[in-house]
Amino acid sequence: MPESVVAITNLSRRFGAKAALNDVSLDVPRGSVFGLVGENGAGKSTLIKHILGLWRAETGAIRVFGVDPVADPVSVLSRVGYLSEQPDLPEWMTVIEFMRYMQAFYPKWDPLYAEELRRQFGLDRDKRIRVLSKGQRAKLGLLGAQAHRPDLLLLDEPSSGLDPIVRSDILAAVIRTVSEEGRTVFFSSHLLEEIERVSDHIAMLHQGKLVLCGPLDEIKAQYRRMTLRFETQQSTAPAVPGAVSVRGAGREWTIICNQAIKPIDGSHVIDDQAASLNDIFIGIAGGVHSLA
Amino acid sequence: MVLRLNPASGVPLYLQLIEQVKHAIETGAIETGEQLPSVRKMAEDLLINPNTVARAYRDLEQEGIIELKHGSGAFITDSVTARAKIMTKAQTIVQSALDRLALFDLTEEEIRRLVETELSSRRAAKSPRKKYA
C-alpha cells in the first residue's frame, strides 16, 4: 500500500528566466486520489507533462511505476490514462474509429466497458469528432482515458470550462477508478471544491514551488482560520507570528495559520474554526504576495 | 434519503456525512433495520472519495448507530431508536425556545447567528487554546 506510483525528486524546470518548477519533490501513494492545486501558471500542467514524459526532467528525477517515463515511454504510458483540459483528439475520426484506434494500443482495453461508457455518455458511434461539442469531446477523451482501466489516471484541469453534468461525469470516473483496488488518480484543478470532494492527498504549487503536500485530513486539521478582535483600530495588518496570511480592516482581522498561535497583546480570539481548502489556498497564494 | 454535502465549509466531509446520516435517522427518513447504500454506491452518488464514506461508516459503527455486516452492507441498529426519542424531546425544547424568541421579533438570520455564536464560544471555551487568551 505505501509504495508510490509517482515519485518525483528535486524536479526543476526553467523556461528562459522563469522557473516553471522549482525543486519539487512529491510521492503519490498507490490507491490515492491526489489533487494538485495552484493558481494559473503555477506549474501544474508542466508537472503533469513531466509525469507523462512529455518533458524531460532538467534536474531531478521522475519515476512512474518505478520507471523513467522518458527512457521507457511504452511501459509507462500503457498503464496511464490521460485527459487534458483541451483533449487533442483527431477531429477526422469517428467515435467508433477512435475507440478502435485506442483499443489497439492498450492490451487491457475493455470493449464492453468502453461501449457501456459510450452509451452512458450519449455519444453517437458514427459521428465525427469534428462535429462533437466541447462537453462531448471531454466525455470521449474521458472514455479513452478510462476504458483500459489504467493503473494511473492523470487528469490535467479536466473540468475547466465544462458544464456541471460533464464535471460530475469526470468526478464519477475518478471515484470509479479509485474504488477498484490499487488504482491511483492524479488530477489538477483550480476548482477547490472538486479537489476537496474526491481527493485524499493534496499538493499545492505556488510559482513553481511546492508549498503544501500531504494527506488532506492532516492538512485540514493543521490549518485554522481565526478571527481576532483588537481593542484599538489597526491601520496596517498586524504582524502575527506563525500566520500564513492576515486579512481584514479596523479592529477585526482574519488569520490563516498552520499551528496554534498566541493572539498578540491587545486582542482576543472571537472565532476559531477549521480552515477550508479555499481559505488555505487564498491564504498561501495571496498571503505570500502581500507579505513579500 | 437525500444527503447534501458542502465541501466548501471547513467541516471535514466525513463529519458532515455522519451528521447527515444521524439527521436522517432523527427525522425518520431511515428507520431501524434499513440498509444504507454500499460505500462505493454512496461515494458515486455523492461524488466524494470512497475512503471518506468508509471512514464515516466506521465512525458510525463505533458510535453504535450502524452495523457493518461483511458482504451485505450497513444496517441501522435498534439502539438508534432510543436516541431518536431523546432527540424528539430536545426538539420540543428548541420549539418552545423559538416561540419565546418570537416575542422579540427577531429575524431567522438573527436567531441563527445567536445560536452559532453561543455554540462557537462554548467550543472555544472547551478548546485548550483558551488559556492563551
Next chain:
Amino acid sequence: MGCIPLRNLALIRDIWWRHRTLVCLLIGVTVFTSLLNVALPESVSMSADNPSGFDARDAVELLNFHLIIAALLLFLAICGYTEFNAQKGSIGFPHRLFTLPLSSFELVALPMFLGVAAAELLGLVWRTLIFGANLNVWGTMLIGVYVVVYQAVLWTLPALGSLRMLIHGVVGMVFIIALGLPSFPQETLPWWLREGFLMVWLLVVALSAFFGCWSFVAQQRSGGGLRRDWIRSVVERASDVAPRRRKDFNSAAAAHFWFEWRRSGFMLPLLVGAMLVAVIGPLSLGDDGGGTVRILIAVLAMPMVLAFPVGKAFSKPDLWSSDMSVPSFVAVRPISTDDLVETKMKVAAVSAAVSWLLVCAFIALWFGLWASLDGLNMIRLLLWAVYGHSMYPQYALVILSLAAAMLMTWRFLVSSLWLGLSGNRALFATTAIPYSLAPIFVLAFAILIPGNEDSILSWMYRGFGSVLPTLVRIAAIAVTSKLWIAAWSWRDINRVRVRQYLFLWICGTLVLVAFALVSWAGLRYIVPSDSDQLRSLLVLCALLVIPFARLGLAPGSLARNRHRL
C-alpha cells in the same frame, strides 16, 4: 488622413513593438550598405581597370547583392505580419487583434498601408543611395502592388500553411516578368499586355487583393463560417470518403499505420490521381501523336516532382498542422519513438507504391485505348540502337526504371524526416527555402534554354569530360562519409531494426545500381566521356540515393521533440 485617431496609433505601436528587432536590423543593414557605398565608390572605381576580372568593385557588388537579399527577406518577414492562431491551428492574420476597437477595414488597411509605404521608402533608399539608379513609375507601382498581394496571400490562405511559399514564388516570378513588360517590343505583345492596359491590370489586382483580404478578415472576425478553411475542408471531405474502419486493429502498429495513412499518406496518391484526371488525362486526349513523348515524360516525372514538396510536409509530425511539435494525442500513446518513425517510413512506402500503381494503371489505359503510339517510335528506335533487337534488356530497363522511380519517390518522402520530426522550426524553414526558389530556377531555365540549346549541348560535350573525374571524386567522398555517418547515427538503435533496414537498403540500392549499370550501357554512347568513369559516377550516385545516415537520425530527433530534451 487628417488626424490619425489614437486607436490607430495603438495598432501602429503594436506592429512596431512586435517587429522592433527586425526593423532595427533592417535599418541597420540599409544604413550600413548606404554608408559603405557612399564612402567607397570613388576609390574602388579607380581600380576598375584591373583586367583580371574579379576586383574590389565586384566584391562590393557581391556584398551589395547579399545585403539586398538580407534586407528583402527582413522586409518580407516584417510586413507579413502573421501570427500563430492557436484556435485555428494555423499561421495567418493575428486573431488577437480582432478584439481591438477598430473596424476590419482599419485592421487590414493600416498594416497594408504601412507595408506599401515602407516598401516604397526602402526601394527609394536602395535605388538612390546604393545603386544610384532610378526606377520608373511602373516599377514603383509594381513594388507597392506586390506588397499588397504578398500580404493578401499570407492572410487569406492560412489553411495552405507552408504551401503559401510556393504561391509567393509564383507570384514573385510573375511580377519579375511584369517588370520587364513595358520594355518588350510592344507589337509582339497581345493587346491586353500593352503599356496602357498594364496599369488597369495592376489596379485590378491590387484592389481585388485588398478587398478579398478585407472581406476575409471581416468574415474571420465574425466567426468565420464555412468559407474559412474551405481548402482544408475540401480535403477533409475527400478523406472522409475513404472507407471507414469497420474492423478492430490487430496491433498498435497497425492502428497507427492507419492513423498516419489517413492523416498524411493518402496525400501523394490523391495529388497524383488529381493530376492524372484533371491535367494529364485531358492533355493526352487532345494529343495527336506529336506530344506523346512529352506527356509520357510528364506522367513519369510527376510522382517524383510532387513527392518533393509533399515529402517536406510529410516529414513534420503532422502534415496538416503548422505546429511542429508532436501532437499530444500521439505523444501520450504507448508506442515507442522508433515505431513512430518506422510507421512513417512504411506509410511513405505504401504512398509511393499506390501513386505508381495509379500511374501504371493510367499508362496501361492510355496506351491500350487512346494513345497514338507512333510518337513513341523514336524511343523504340533509340532503345534498339543501344540495346540491340533483343527484348529482354528493354523489359529489364522498364522494370528497373519503374522500381528506381518508386524508390526515388519514397526517398523524397522520407529523406527529410530527421529535420521535420525534430520540431525545430528554424531548421525546417531554412531547408524549405530552396523549395520556394525552385520556381525561379525553373523560370531561369525556361528563359535560358530556348535559343541556346546548341551552346548548352556543346558545353556539355566539352565540359562534362573534364569535370567528370572531379565529380567521381566528390561522389566517392560523399559515399564514404554517408556510410561513416550512418554507422554513427544508427549506433543507438535496436539491432534487429538495424539489420532489417540494412537489408532493405541493400536490396533497394542493388536495384538502383542495376538500373545505373543498365542505363550506363546506353548512356556511354550518348555522353562523350571516359565510359569507365561515367560508370563509377552512376554507381556511386546510386549508392547515394536511398537515405541511410539521415534515417538513423530520425528516431533521435523525434525523441527530442516528443520529450523536449
